[in-house]
Amino acid sequence: MKERIREYVLGMGVDGVGFASADDYQSPRSPRIETIFPEVKSIVVMAYKELSSCNSDNMQIAMNGRLDLMEFSRSCNYRLARFLEKEFNAMAMTVPISYPLDMSQKTMGSVGDVSLRHAAVAAGLGVLGRHNLVIHPQFGTRVLFSAVLSDQSLSSDPLVMNELCIQCNICVDSCPVGALDEEGKTDILKCIRKTQPYGIGSHIQFWNRFVDLSPEEKKKLFKDDHYWRLYQSAFIGLQYFCFNCEKTCPVGK
Numbered sequence: 388m389k390e391r392i393r394e395y396v397l398g399m400g401v402d403g404v405g406f407a408s409a410d411d412y413q414s415p416r417s418p419r420i421e422t423i424f425p426e427v428k429s430i431v432v433m434a435y436k437e438l439s440s441c442n443s444d445n446m447q448i449a450m451n452g453r454l455d456l457m458e459f460s461r462s463c464n465y466r467l468a469r470f471l472e473k474e475f476n477a478m479a480m481t482v483p484i485s486y487p488l489d490m491s492q493k494t495m496g497s498v499g500d501v502s503l504r505h506a507a508v509a510a511g512l513g514v515l516g517r518h519n520l521v522i523h524p525q526f527g528t529r530v531l532f533s534a535v536l537s538d539q540s541l542s543s544d545p546l547v548m549n550e551l552c553i554q555c556n557i558c559v560d561s562c563p564v565g566a567l568d569e570e571g572k573t574d575i576l577k578c579i580r581k582t583q584p585y586g587i588g589s590h591i592q593f594w595n596r597f598v599d600l601s602p603e604e605k606k607k608l609f610k611d612d613h614y615w616r617l618y619q620s621a622f623i624g625l626q627y628f629c630f631n632c633e634k635t636c637p638v639g640k
């Protein structure tokens with residue numbers, strides 16, 4: 388069964404695939420996976436190489452490459468879930484690349500329902516590097532993941548045992564806000580402020596300021612580039628404005 392699934396996934400143009408038994412998925416900060424899907428027995432994790440777009444200093448182009456990948460992964464998730472349901476009479480549920488996720492004061496929008504880094508490691512797709520990203524043995528750091536949960540029993544693929552991070556510290560030095568200074572921890576707030584300058588914090592600040600302004604000042608504010616960028620973020624959704632820890636990593640380049 389694993390081989391049929393592997394063949395199907397790679398046939399869709401996905402770069403890599405791994406399997407984890409649900410028992411081997413342990414992510415201390417995430418919800419217990421059974422609370423999402425009581426019958427879950429396994430996770431199929433798919434790996435996608437980032438386009439070279441992430442190297443561009445033009446943030447629209449960099450983010451557009453990411454959106455292309457996200458759209459492709461959404462379609463692969465759906466197709467794989469349907470394949471499992473049709474071919475194996477399975478129950479299947481999909482895990483997105485990033486959003487939607489629990490947006491609340493408790494999580495600060497920083498905890499996915501399923502941690503794809505923990506799932507990828509458990510599925511033998513890589514090991515964690517100094518940048519707290521999973522490094523794939525072939526594709527290096529520039530790789531993203533999505534997953535499909537199912538009620539089918541599938542054994543875990545062997546873990547990657549080699550150390551893939553070369554401890555060059557380039558990721559740490561190239562983080563513009565020092566979010567990786569402490570080993571084994573990403574300073575989430577520092578990272579979010581830099582990577583998502585038009586996220587929820589900016590929206591709140593903008594509208595807070597807006598309510599007390601005079602009609603003239605409001606007019607001026609609407610002409611400001613900052614408002615135009617916020618406007619775009621309202622319909623595009625999540626946009627990253629920094630890819631440094633990913634794009635500067637020499638592993639897999």
Ligand code: B12
Pocket residue numbers: 414415416417483484485486488496497498499500501502503504505508515518519520521522528529530531532533571572573574575578579582627628629630632633
């Ligand atoms: C919310 C989110 C963010 C938030 C907060 C991240 C966070 N909590 O760590 C912010 C906005 C800061 C963020 C930033 C980035 N993100 Co992000 N993010 C997510 C998301 C949606 C959820 C993460 C989550 O649940 N975290 C909560 C728990 C799991 O985190 P945690 O347990 O605290 O993990 C930490 C520690 O446990 C430590 N750790 C210690 N020991 C171990 C052992 C193992 C095995 C693991 C895995 C971790 C670990 O590492 C973590 C670092 O803080 C995931 C997608 C997903 N559903 O998983 C993508 C994801 C993690 N992000 C990703 C990427 C690429 C980025 C960015 C490069 C931004 C960008 N331009 O794309 C930066 C990288 C920051 C960095 N170097 O850490 C990729 C990582 C791919 C990879 N190769 O590893 C993911 C998996 C998206 C995807 N589908 O591929 N992200």
